[in-house]
Amino acid sequence: MNDEKILKYPELTQKECEIDAENPERVKLELRVFYLDYPVHKTLDILDKMYHGWLQYQVVAGTYDMADGLEDMYFFYDRLRRLLIAAYVTMREGEESSKIVLDDVIGLKKCHPAVSTELAPAIELLIRVIQPEKVFLWKKQQSNLKVREEFEVLFILQDRLQQKFIDLEPKLDFIHAAQSHLHCSLCVNGALVEAFKTCDLLYLSYCRPENLIYDLSGKPMPKIASVDLLERKAKSESTFQWTIQLAHSFYVQSQDCLKDSPRLAAFLLHQCAEHSYRALITAFRGKEKKTHDLFALHKEMEQIAPEMCMVFPVEDKEGQHLLELLNLTYCQSRYQEDFAVSRDDLKLLSERVCKLPKLAETAFNKMMLFLDLTE
Numbered sequence: 001m002n003d004e005k006i007l008k009y010p011e012l013t014q015k016e017c018e019i020d021a022e023n024p025e026r027v028k029l030e031l032r033v034f035y036l037d038y039p040v041h042k043t044l045d046i047l048d049k050m051y052h053g054w055l056q057y058q059v060v061a062g063t064y065d066m067a068d069g070l071e072d073m074y075f076f077y078d079r080l081r082r083l084l085i086a087a088y089v090t091m092r093e094g095e096e097s098s099k100i101v102l103d104d105v106i107g108l109k110k111c112h113p114a115v116s117t118e119l120a121p122a123i124e125l126l127i128r129v130i131q132p133e134k135v136f137l138w139k140k141q142q143s144n145l146k147v148r149e150e151f152e153v154l155f156i157l158q159d160r161l162q163q164k165f166i167d168l169e170p171k172l173d174f175i176h177a178a179q180s181h182l183h184c185s186l187c188v189n190g191a192l193v194e195a196f197k198t199c200d201l202l203y204l205s206y207c208r209p210e211n212l213i214y215d216l217s218g219k220p221m222p223k224i225a226s227v228d229l230l231e232r233k234a235k236s237e238s239t240f241q242w243t244i245q246l247a248h249s250f251y252v253q254s255q256d257c258l259k260d261s262p263r264l265a266a267f268l269l270h271q272c273a274e275h276s277y278r279a280l281i282t283a284f285r286g287k288e289k290k291t292h293d294l295f296a297l298h299k300e301m302e303q304i305a306p307e308m309c310m311v312f313p314v315e316d317k318e319g320q321h322l323l324e325l326l327n328l329t330y331c332q333s334r335y336q337e338d339f340a341v342s343r344d345d346l347k348l349l350s351e352r353v354c355k356l357p358k359l360a361e362t363a364f365n366k367m368m369l370f371l372d373l374t375e
Contacts, residue, residue, distance in 0.1 A: 031087055040088045041128040044081060051077045122179050123153060127214055129171055130155050130163070133189055135214035138206050140183065140306055150181045152303065154207065159190045185303070196222040199232035202284045202304060205370060233371065236283040240364050243279035247272045247357040254353075258346065266329040266341045269353045270294070273326060276356035280304050283364060294327045305363035311352050322349060 038046065054073060127135060134156040139149060165186055172184040195203040207221065254268035270292075277297035281289050284304055289297060294312075301308040312323040325341065326349055332339040341349070 035088060039131075040085065041131060043084055043088075045128070047077070047081055047084065119151065119179065119182060122175050122182060123213070126153070126155065126171065126175060126184065130157065130168055130186075132157050132214070133217040133219075134212060136207050136211045137213045138211045150183065150306070152206070153182060153184045155184065155186050156192055157186060157188050159188055183302070193222055196224060198286050199224060199228055200285055201232070201236060201367065201371065204229070205367060229371075232286070233368065236286070237368070240279050240283035243275050243282060244357055244360055244364075247275035247279060247360070250275060251354055251357065254350065258350065262341055262343065262346055263329075263333045263339065265346060266326070266349065267333040269346075269349050270326050270329045270333075273353050273356055274330075276360045277301060277308065280308070280360050280363060284367065292330050294323060298323065305359065307363065308356065308359050311355050311359065322352065325349070326353070 035043070051073075123135070123137070132155040136154045136156070138152055140152050168186060172186070175184060176182060192203060192207065196207075204224065209221075250268045250272040254265045254272065257265035257268065273294055274292060274297060277294070277300065278288065281297065281300050281304065289300060291297065295314075298309060298312065298314065311319075312326075313319040314323060322345070325345060328339075329341065333341075
């Protein structure tokens with residue numbers, strides 16, 4: 001027993017702990033000590049390894065074809081797994097106002113229609129590794145070029161993080177590499193609460209009860225007054241319309257400069273793209289992303305409006321090249337004397353950039369309609 005537990009539970013060093021049905025607090029104390037050494041996710045992992053080890057032993061021993069024995073052992077393993085989880089729930093009972101559902105601790109609320117048998121194992125694995133408070137899952141907006149349905153999973157972490165984002169993100173990337181249609185992101189609980197207070201339309205749209213697939217804490221989400229939401233939507237509408245009109249204006253001006261001032265035309269196309277992205281970010285998030293870097297703004301679109309990303313798909317060689325070229329024009333078209341954009345590239349940029357303001361308007365209108373329907 002380590003020093004931390006000796007200090008925290010000195011009574012356990014005085015005599016051997018015995019299970020006593022008449023003393024439930026003593027039983028809970030024993031459980032707390034057990035789960036202090038072996039958190040529930042670690043406990044289940046060890047049990048899984050023991051079960052698989054037993055299966056391997058049966059193969060070596062040559063008794064793996066005894067169907068009754070295998071079935072009995074699987075039944076015992078499954079019930080022991082449930083018992084360990086039930087013990088964890090019992091230990092937590094009364095310590096906080098959490099309403100832990102057994103299936104939630106195991107992994108997911110299987111009733112959620114978007115959680116297919118294909119996605120569930122990957123999400124369950126991340127829940128065990130990340131140990132979030134809540135998990136939300138929703139279907140991403142479908143672009144015309146995407147054949148397969150794509151899903152976004154948002155893991156809400158405790159404010160006092162046990163692990164750093166930088167350590168967790170590679171695990172999300174690993175799952176995305178295996179399940180490319182599953183997109184994962186992280187958020188601490190405090191940031192989510194603040195997003196609700198400021199009426200962040202993106203979080204309000206997706207962090208809804210029907211999208212909650214895992215809830216360990218049982219804490220209710222903050223409630224938003226209808227008048228606050230109406231005020232926020234009105235402000236969002238005003239901000240979006242003003243910014244998107246600037247984007248349209250920049251595009252019109254760029255067309256007037258194509259022949260005589262290609263450098264200026266390239267700069268104006270950059271401004272059209274930037275303001276198209278910025279219009280959605282500011283409208284949905286309620287605050288500006290202070291950067292002229294199109295790659296940073298483009299990344300924001302992955303959550304807000306994925307169809308915007310298809311204009312310059314960064315996984316495509318040409319899309320990556322054109323976005324890099326457009327990104328360079330913000331500074332180099334004004335300060336680099338030898339900077340030049342070929343007429344062919346300028347034409348390609350113009351053809352693609354003209355789509356952004358229209359797509360932004362469509363995405364914004366869809367979001368406003370969705371909020372109207374779900375109020």
